[in-house]
Amino acid sequence: MHERRPNTSLAQRAYHIRRYALRMAKVQGQGYIAQALGVADILAVSYFHALRFRPSEPEWEGRDRFLLSIGHYAIALYAALIEAGILPEDEIETYGSDDSRLPMSGMAAYTPGMEITGGSLGQGLSIAVGMCLGLKRKRSASVVYNLLSDGELNEGSTWEAALSAASFGLDNLIAIVDVNNMQADGPSKSVLNFEPLAEKFLSFGWYVQRVNGNDIEALSAAFDHARDSSERKPRIIICDTRMGKGIDFLEMRERNHFLRVEAEEWSRALAVLDAGMPQ
Amino acid sequence: MKRDKYKRPQTASGAARLKTSAMIASIADDDQPVKTAPFGHSLVEAALARPEIVGMSADLAKYTDLHIFAQACPDRFYQMGMAEQLLMGAAAGMAREGFVPFATTYAVFASRRAYDFICMAIAEENLNVKIVCALPGLTTGYGPSHQATEDLAIFRGLPNLTIIDPCDALEIEQAVPAIADHQGPVYMRLLRGKVPLVLDRYGYRFEIGKARILVDGADILLIASGLMTMRALEAAEQLAQQGIRVAVLHVSTIKPLDRETILAEALKPGRPVIVAENHTVIGGLGEAVAALLLRHGFSGRFRQIGLPDEFLDAGALPTLHERYGLSAARVADTIRTWLGGRERRPS
Numbered sequence: 001m002h003e004r005r006p007n008t009s010l011a012q013r014a015y016h017i018r019r020y021a022l023r024m025a026k027v028q029g030q031g032y033i034a035q036a037l038g039v040a041d042i043l044a045v046s047y048f049h050a051l052r053f054r055p056s057e058p059e060w061e062g063r064d065r066f067l068l069s070i071g072h073y074a075i076a077l078y079a080a081l082i083e084a085g086i087l088p089e090d091e092i093e094t095y096g097s098d099d100s101r102l103p104m105s106g107m108a109a110y111t112p113g114m115e116i117t118g119g120s121l122g123q124g125l126s127i128a129v130g131m132c133l134g135l136k137r138k139r140s141a142s143v144v145y146n147l148l149s150d151g152e153l154n155e156g157s158t159w160e161a162a163l164s165a166a167s168f169g170l171d172n173l174i175a176i177v178d179v180n181n182m183q184a185d186g187p188s189k190s191v192l193n194f195e196p197l198a199e200k201f202l203s204f205g206w207y208v209q210r211v212n213g214n215d216i217e218a219l220s221a222a223f224d225h226a227r228d229s230s231e232r233k234p235r236i237i238i239c240d241t242r243m244g245k246g247i248d249f250l251e252m253r254e255r256n257h258f259l260r261v262e263a264e265e266w267s268r269a270l271a272v273l274d275a276g277m278p279q
Numbered sequence: 280m281k282r283d284k285y286k287r288p289q290t291a292s293g294a295a296r297l298k299t300s301a302m303i304a305s306i307a308d309d310d311q312p313v314k315t316a317p318f319g320h321s322l323v324e325a326a327l328a329r330p331e332i333v334g335m336s337a338d339l340a341k342y343t344d345l346h347i348f349a350q351a352c353p354d355r356f357y358q359m360g361m362a363e364q365l366l367m368g369a370a371a372g373m374a375r376e377g378f379v380p381f382a383t384t385y386a387v388f389a390s391r392r393a394y395d396f397i398c399m400a401i402a403e404e405n406l407n408v409k410i411v412c413a414l415p416g417l418t419t420g421y422g423p424s425h426q427a428t429e430d431l432a433i434f435r436g437l438p439n440l441t442i443i444d445p446c447d448a449l450e451i452e453q454a455v456p457a458i459a460d461h462q463g464p465v466y467m468r469l470l471r472g473k474v475p476l477v478l479d480r481y482g483y484r485f486e487i488g489k490a491r492i493l494v495d496g497a498d499i500l501l502i503a504s505g506l507m508t509m510r511a512l513e514a515a516e517q518l519a520q521q522g523i524r525v526a527v528l529h530v531s532t533i534k535p536l537d538r539e540t541i542l543a544e545a546l547k548p549g550r551p552v553i554v555a556e557n558h559t560v561i562g563g564l565g566e567a568v569a570a571l572l573l574r575h576g577f578s579g580r581f582r583q584i585g586l587p588d589e590f591l592d593a594g595a596l597p598t599l600h601e602r603y604g605l606s607a608a609r610v611a612d613t614i615r616t617w618l619g620g621r622e623r624r625p626s
Contacts, residue, residue: 108404109403117403123395123396123399126371126396127375129365130373130380133357134373134377137333157396161368164359
């Protein structure tokens with residue numbers, strides 16, 4: 001299914017995703033790179049362990065749908081789509097530039113493999129509910145994955161959709177929440193506390209797992225359980241991740257929602273990443 | 280505008296009793312031919328021909344005539360609960376999977392509460408969602424929470440969205456299959472329950488994007504949409520008896536505007552132009568026509584009939600239509616006064 005680099009471990013996939021994302025961020029000198037580094041392991045497991053897709057046919061009807069409602073994470077998804085062979089590597093240099101297919105915020109009309117237009121946070125889970133209902137009408141076996149952020153839990157519509165998904169028993173929906181505890185104005189839990197999160201979704205009637213979102217083995221197991229469960233419930237994988245994961249000096253940086261990185265730091269970041277390259 | 284904190288107290292004998300429930304209001308006069316739930320019935324018919332049609336509502340199926348569809352096609356109806364943002368997001372998801380969802384709620388909730396979802400999840404992606412909303416403009420006496428007096432102003436700025444404001448049952452019946460066939464999102468203002476049947480007398484055929492002259496007349500061009508076309512036709516009859524010949528141009532597609540027909544009619548010499556709409560005078564058909572005429576060298580007299588830039592009163596619908604100038608008698612009065620030149624104040 002994945003033609004590029006067939007014998008690659010998930011850890012290596014995650015490393016490649018981080019590296020592509022860093023190269024893209026370098027083009028603009030700034031961006032949502034800390035989120036991309038934090039979510040790379042989730043994307044590696046999503047695209048190279050869980051999702052069914054055809055790289056040469058991004059709109060294949062039998063594919064699993066991956067909805068990125070957090071448009072600003074596009075840099076991370078582009079990296080995953082490049083690693084998956086859906087996007088060509090040579091477009092990296094166009095990231096965020098005029099007329100590029102890789103705009104800063106992900107949009108369906110711009111990029112193959114980008115299922116929805118994100119950016120207005122809190123819409124993805126509602127769209128996912130409709131797609132799951134539609135797939136069930138078509139008797140399709142495809143699964144809808146929706147990657148949302150902890151910040152999106154602030155939006156009331158997320159909870160409308162959470163009620164609805166359970167009410168319809170949408171067992172073809174797998175929501176993934178990236179809990180990196182950082183929003184535009186500061187730490188998520190101080191902006192608007194959403195904990196205890198697992199308990200909330202449990203009480204809403206979801207099949208809930210909470211894992212370390214930077215632990216590839218834990219993630220793989222969670223995705224398997226989510227897919228294989230026979231419960232007629234929507235599934236959620238709450239993933240605690242670390243902003244800037246893999247680049248120590250970016251992990252340490254405070255207020256890393258939107259990072260500006262000095263020119264010489266990019267090569268340092270790549271060097272740190274390469275030093276930890278999985279074998 | 281200065282406003283007292285509370286309304287003045289009324290005595291029971293002084294106040295007009297509601298003639299109909301403020302909520303279950305019909306705009307039909309007592310002696311008028313009507314059809315019941317034309318939207319629901321025509322959607323059932325359209326759904327027979329198009330298996331991809333589904334119905335979705337936010338706890339207002341019964342009040343948007345979608346219950347007819349829900350009863351006829353229960354497996355194709357989705358009750359989304361009182362959650363309009365979810366309704367629009369899920370409708371977008373349905374459309375992404377190849378279905379043609381008809382999503383219904385009240386116009387206030389679609390335009391005010393769910394706007395961002397209609398904008399980004401539906402219109403920006405040009406998805407095939409048909410948003411059909413009851414209580415447009417002033418069609419309930421329930422007060423501002425339910426009176427969508429500015430829905431057209433909100434939606435007209437939205438790219439890709441086709442906007443339909445039908446006049447009567449016949450037009451709704453014809454519009455439903457037409458908007459189902461249309462590729463792209465549509466917002467249609469709905470008249471529900473017992474809906475007047477008016478346009479059958481004019482040999483009318485609905486077509487998206489087409490304005491139609493229903494009655495010709497040499498003295499004034501009255502452009503109207505929605506239920507105000509019905510009022511315009513009544514006013515034209517009244518005025519004809521007084522020797523004033525009114526042409527009535529029905530513009531049921533608010534966007535895209537039928538510029539060609541509107542300009543051809545408005546630029547005929549010697550006729551002042553007046554636009555009547557069930558909407559605030561800000562941002563609706565009246566201003567759309569005004570801008571069009573200004574861009575194309577119209578130099579005649581122009582004015583609007585519409586709702587004032589205010590939060591409107593609660594009360595009985597006939598009272599309110601009289602109060603705010605939407606009744607046929609008030610439309611006729613406004614035209615007579617205006618043409619007579621007795622009106623001094625610009626409006």
